[in-house]
Amino acid sequence: MCEANVYLVDENGEKTLLLEAVDRIIPEGDNVFIENIFGERKTVAARILEMALVDHKVLLSKII
């Protein structure tokens, strides 16, 4: 499977795992909607910082 782990990066550059095994990522204005392969969903005030798909890693930057 090719899902990714989504991390939230705070203003100090600290990464926190937000959700594992994420399949869908949809930016919606100042929010990002994510859904994983288990049907868990989260919406966070953030923007997409970087995606490294081969590393299964997506970084979101927190909007303060």
Place this chain on the structure above:
Amino acid sequence: MCEANVYLVDENGEKTLLLEAVDRIIPEGDNVFIENIFGERKTVAARILEMALVDHKVLLSKII
């Protein structure tokens, strides 16, 4: 491998394949930088519309 195909969606909803086997995606203001596993790079005036990683599909919306 878990790279994705990146498609550009125009104002009529038409999808065009922009780059295959993309590993890295980085939004940069009104542009999106993409790089595939072969080292090919593109920067397009677009925003991320939706990512469906299990389907290996990333949609970008063209900025007109």
